[in-house]
Amino acid sequence: MGIISTAIPGVRSDTREAFAVSSVWRVAEVVGGELENATARTIRLRVDGLMGYLAGQHIDIRLTADDGYTAIRSYSVASASADEHLEITVDELPDGEVSPYLVRDLAVGDRLEIRGPVGGWFVWRNGNANPVQLIGGGSGVVPLMSMIRAHQASNSVAPFRLLYSLKAPDAALYRDELHRLDQDSAKLMVDYVYTRSTPDGWPAAPGRLTSESLLGRIFPTEENPDVFVCGQTVFVETVADWLVMAGYRPESIKTERFGGTGGIR
Amino acid sequence: MGIISSGFRGRRSENAALPPGQHETQDFPVLTAGPAPLIPVEEWEFFITAEDGQRLTWTWDEFMALPQEEITQDIHCVTSWSKLGTVWRGVSVDTLFEKVETTRDFATAHSFGGYTTNVPLWDLLGGKAWVAWEFGHEPLERAHGGPARLLVPHLYFWKSAKWIHGLELTDDDVPGFWESNGYHLHGNPWREERYS
Incomplete structure (x- = not known):
């Protein structure tokens, strides 16, 4: 493979509007929260003056201890809505500084500070008829879920397909909702790859995602999909390389890393 | 002081090398x-373009024949992680500019792959920036920008463009890729210039 040189399209006006209030800290109130699995929790926030956001954006959360010490982390938005609510899903890192507090201690009625939503690159916008292939590893499915929900709520007829790589059935995020959409929605197809254990009666043994198992479960190159890949660093780098080697256009592939140090960019 | 999260302790770091947040x-x-x-590397080149059609280029071998420096610097990512005392090897941007005649004040860094980022020239000159090809005494991995990346450690790390191809000098500060996608035009971590 030679040098890849491609133009990256410029920003569109709708993202400019979404950035208008992105750099200020605002107060958010916790209005709901539920555990997704043993380590992950979805937290519903109400943010006064939230003007909507793009599917795939993230927010920064700032926690302040009683002596003024602060810690900031970035979390992808999981929800898709135009009102003053948004949801994030936080996976607890065993040695994390912020995530254990968000998953275990934060209570309904608590307030915290958020900045954003921000980001104008790893986002899905209604208006493109191309099929959309989402590829998520572990909690990398969070921003992809925002895209799925925005797509479901839209008039878009572009078909969506999600490939979700996860350790085990009980590690899934949004399990019931994804199952229901896979069954009921003509706009979304969901494929799962289990790396450590599978549901009972699953046709394949657990194992790491391979180039072959990836390429057999996604929109083929001829359908010219827009591809979004999100997961841990190695997952994202590996999948992106396989896609390019299989002939997917590099400029059609958008990637985002997730987890680890809580950073996204 | 912001909203207090009672029960949140956090992990104190007294490290003065860490910018706010x-x-x-x-x-x-x-x-x-x-x-x-x-x-x-056989296909790699580094270019600088400026007014009056100036275009300087270096092949990999020419670039490696330039004076090399070992660089120890802290790096700061806009997503709030910092990595302290990282060790790099590369060529100072000052060295690359020895034969450039320009009155232009800004640069757009171009990467193989199409990424761009804008950096004022005064943030690239004066011993503040390098084109680095070694990290931690090992050749720079492709995932981290190899064969070579721009290294501008005093700005948020998205300014340190991976897979660097060259610098285009400009009269105006033209937003690059992340700068057109919600990130700050300049990116000084000590002033928390994160988002636009």
Whole structure:
């Protein structure tokens, strides 16, 4: 493979509007929260003056201890809505500084500070008829879920397909909702790859995602999909390389890393 | 002081090397917008363009024949991690500019793969920036920008463009890729210039 040189399209006006209030800290109130699995929790926030956001954006959360010490982390938005609510899903890192507090201690009625939503690159916008292939590893499915929900709520007829790589059935995020959409929605197809254990009666043994198992479960190159890949660093780098080697256009592939140090960019 | 989260303790760091809102990591997370391009060194070149049609280029061998410096610097990512005391090897941008005649004040860094980022010239000159090809005494991995990346450690790390191809000098400060996608035009971590 030679040098890849491609133009990256410029920003569109709708993202400019979404950035208008992105750099200020605002107060958010916790209005709901539920555990997704043993380590992950979805937290519903109400943010006064939230003007909507793009599917795939993230927010920064700032926690302040009683002596003024602060810690900031970035979390992808999981929800898709135009009102003053948004949801994030936080996976607890065993040695994390912020995530254990968000998953275990934060209570309904608590307030915290958020900045954003921000980001104008790893986002899905209604208006493109191309099929959309989402590829998520572990909690990398969070921003992809925002895209799925925005797509479901839209008039878009572009078909969506999600490939979700996860350790085990009980590690899934949004399990019931994804199952229901896979069954009921003509706009979304969901494929799962289990790396450590599978549901009972699953046709394949657990194992790491391979180039072959990836390429057999996604929109083929001829359908010219827009591809979004999100997961841990190695997952994202590996999948992106396989896609390019299989002939997917590099400029059609958008990637985002997730987890680890809580950073996204 | 902001909203107090009672019960949140956090992990105190008295490290004065950390800019506001940053925490230290021992990892080296990878930040990408798309697939990592593969650039064989035989096909690599570095360019600088300026007014009056000036275009200077270096092949990999010419670049490696330039004076090399070892660089030890802290790096700060806008997503709030910092990595302290990282060791690099590369060529100072000052060295690359020895034969450039310009009155232009800004630069757009171009990467193989199409990424761009804008940096004022005064942030690139005066011993503040390098084109680095070694990290931690090992050749720079492709995922981290190899064969070579721009290294501007006093700005947020998205300014340190991976897979660097060259610098285009400009009269105006033209927003690059992340700068057109919600990030700050300048990116000084000590002033928390994160978002636009």
